[in-house]
Amino acid sequence: TQLLEQSPQFLSIQEGENLTVYCNSSSVFSSLQWYRQEPGEGPVLLVTVVTGGEVKKLKRLTFQFGDARKDSSLHITAAQPGDTGLYLCAGVTPGGTSYGKLTFGQGTILTVHP
Amino acid sequence: DAGITQSPRHKVTETGTPVTLRCHQTENHRYMYWYRQDPGHGLRLIHYSYGVKDTDKGEVSDGYSVSRSKTEDFLLTLESATSSQTSVYFCAISDGSGSYEQYFGPGTRLTVT
Numbered sequence: 301t302q303l304l305e306q307s308p309q310f311l312s313i314q315e316g317e318n319l320t321v322y323c324n325s326s327s328v329f330s331s332l333q334w335y336r337q338e339p340g341e342g343p344v345l346l347v348t349v350v351t352g353g354e355v356k357k358l359k360r361l362t363f364q365f366g367d368a369r370k371d372s373s374l375h376i377t378a379a380q381p382g383d384t385g386l387y388l389c390a391g392v393t394p395g396g397t398s399y400g401k402l403t404f405g406q407g408t409i410l411t412v413h414p
Numbered sequence: 415d416a417g418i419t420q421s422p423r424h425k426v427t428e429t430g431t432p433v434t435l436r437c438h439q440t441e442n443h444r445y446m447y448w449y450r451q452d453p454g455h456g457l458r459l460i461h462y463s464y465g466v467k468d469t470d471k472g473e474v475s476d477g478y479s480v481s482r483s484k485t486e487d488f489l490l491t492l493e494s495a496t497s498s499q500t501s502v503y504f505c506a507i508s509d510g511s512g513s514y515e516q517y518f519g520p521g522t523r524l525t526v527t
Contacts, residue, residue, distance in 0.1 A: 306456070331513035342504050342518030343457070350513055388456055392514055399464040400445055400514025401472065404456035 302327040304391050306405025313379055314413050321374040321387055321408045329391030332365055332372045333402070337386040379412045386410075417441050420505050420519040428527055433492040435522050437505030439485075445508040446488040447516065448472075448480060450501040457504060463488055495526040 305324045313319055323332065331350040335343035347356050349365035349372060356363045360383075362375040372389055386409050390402040417440030427433050437446060445464055449457040449472075459472030461480040469480050477499060481489045492499055502523050506516040 304456075309454075333513070333515065335518075340521075342506075342521050345515050345517070348513045348515055390457075399462060399470075400447075400508050400510060400516065401459060401462060402447075402457075402514075402516065404449075404458070406454055406456045 302329070302391065302393060302403045304389060304403050304405040306389055306408055308408060309406060310409050310411075312411045312413070315380055316378050317412075319376050319379060319410070321389075321410075322371070323373070323389035323391075323405050324371045325391060325403075326370065327391070327403075328369050328394060329403075330369075330394040330398075331392045332369070333390045333392065334363055334372070334374055335388040335390060337388060337407075343386075343388055376410075379410075381412045381414050384410055384412050418505065418507055418517060418519040420503075420522050422522060423520065424523045426525045426527060427495050429496060430494050433495050433524065433526075435490045435503055435505075435524070437488040437490070437519060439488075439507045441507060441509070441517075442485060443507040443509045444485075445510050445514065446482065447506040447508075448478075448488065448490045449504045449506065450474065450499075451504060451521075452501050460490065460503075492524075495524075497526050500524060500526045 334346045337343040352367045354365045389405040393401040447462040448460040463469045463482040505519040
């Protein structure tokens with residue numbers, strides 16, 4: 301069974317601060333996805349990283365996939381209250397018959413105070 | 415937004431009763447998934463489907479069964495609900511292109527008393 305350890309579980313910061321969320325595993329994933337979830341709604345895909353060492357930017361959010369494709373990080377610059385939510389990383393199981401099965405981390409609840 | 419709906423959105427049921435949750439999509443995507451979300455566990459895969467009548471188990475499939483008789487509908491059944499199945503259930507779909515990006519429904523909150 302593949303596991304993804306996500307940390308920290310909770311982050312409470314002031315507007316304007318920077319933060320990083322980590323996802324780590326001993327398993328290799330074919331790709332890694334990051335989702336954001338608002339209360340009462342389903343997760344919404346933010347980004348997918350596929351290649352080892354890949355870096356993707358989405359406005360103030362920077363996503364990185366580890367060289368060995370076992371870990372990933374999400375960095376937010378100058379956080380805003382609108383960034384508040386649950387952030388989830390999810391690894392795609394490798395293999396042709398995996399059919400996109402995802403292994404999720406436990407999630408990080410981010411609260412950004414004005 | 416992907417056309418994916420779940421019904422019911424909320425349900426309270428008693429221990430031992432059967433429950434069926436429905437996921438309906440209008441995107442004609444081949445792959446469909448059922449997850450449950452519990453505090454501290456993220457989302458965990460229950461069952462998934464890779465085509466009509468093609469389904470397989472996920473990591474937490476005990477006590478659950480699924481059926482997919484047509485592309486647009488994926489049903490999750492709890493044959494005899496238990497309190498440990500109190501959770502929020504999410505359906506997701508994917509067309510399998512790229513990296514199997516998944517699009518989630520709004521969820522069903524199930525309480526088993």
